[in-house]
Amino acid sequence: MATRRTTTKPQKNTPPEPAVCSPCDGSGMVAATVRVGRKRRPVGQQDGICLNCLGSGTAPDA
Template identity: 70%
Template sequence: MAAKKTPAPPAPAACPVCKGSGEVSVTVRVGRKRRVAGQQTGMCLTCLGSGEAPTDD
């Protein structure tokens, strides 16, 4: 009798906002006129840094 193999669970989809990296670039603004001072990397708030697309559980 042959053993049945169960299929492996599919890999989780990448987050559409950060494209799976878990990080996004944010523009930093300073001063009263809010001039642009540069960019910094921050955690993706859609997937909370995991890089996986959120599910509706």
């Protein structure tokens, strides 16, 4: 009787998930405090692009 050959399927090579940027938590935007007046008192916040990941949301070192 002939032997049956069994082949295994190769494992799918899925790329790892990109790491999330810690200063912006993956959103790409960070809050910057707005200061006005001679004494430079804070009056609010505005959104700005994250300078660590440049708005991509992924960690630059990963």
